[in-house]
Amino acid sequence: MQATIASFDAVTRSGSVLLDDGVELPYSADAFDAGGLRITRVGQRVRIRTAGSGPDLHVTFLTLATLPD
Numbered sequence: 889m890q891a892t893i894a895s896f897d898a899v900t901r902s903g904s905v906l907l908d909d910g911v912e913l914p915y916s917a918d919a920f921d922a923g924g925l926r927i928t929r930v931g932q933r934v935r936i937r938t939a940g941s942g943p944d945l946h947v948t949f950l951t952l953a954t955l956p957d
Contacts, residue, residue, distance in 0.1 A: 889907070889935070889936055889937075889938065890908065890933060890934065890935050890936070890953055891905035891906060891907050891908070891913070891933075891934055891935075891936050891950075892905060892906045892931060892932070892933055892934070893905055893906075893928045893929065893930050893931060893932045893934060894906040894912055894930065895930065896927070896928045896929070896930065898927060900917060901917040901920045901921065902914070902915060902916050902917050902920065903915060903920075903928070905934060905936060905947060905950065913936075913938070913945060913946065913947050914946070914947070915936075915946075915947035915950055916946075916947075918948075919936075919946075919947045919948050919949055919950055920950060922948065922949045922950075923949055923950045923951030923952075923955075924951065924955075925950070925951060925952070928950075932952070933952075933953045934950045934951060934952060934953055935950065935951055935952070935953045935955075936949060936950045937949040937950075
């Protein structure tokens with residue numbers, strides 16, 4: 889699934905993404921580190937994996953939309 893970076897904190901390596909349907913999901917440093925990125929910028933398009941459902945939906949992996957897993 890693809891999303892857009894809504895926020896990013898370089899110190900904590902966490903932030904949030906905006907899904908195409910308008911839902912904003914936070915991501916942790918673990919999800920950020922899983923994708924091998926060093927930094928992102930607001931508005932950047934990324935590919936994500938999620939786990940859970942409903943209010944427990946969370947990002948487990950994110951990388952650039954153009955990079956392989």
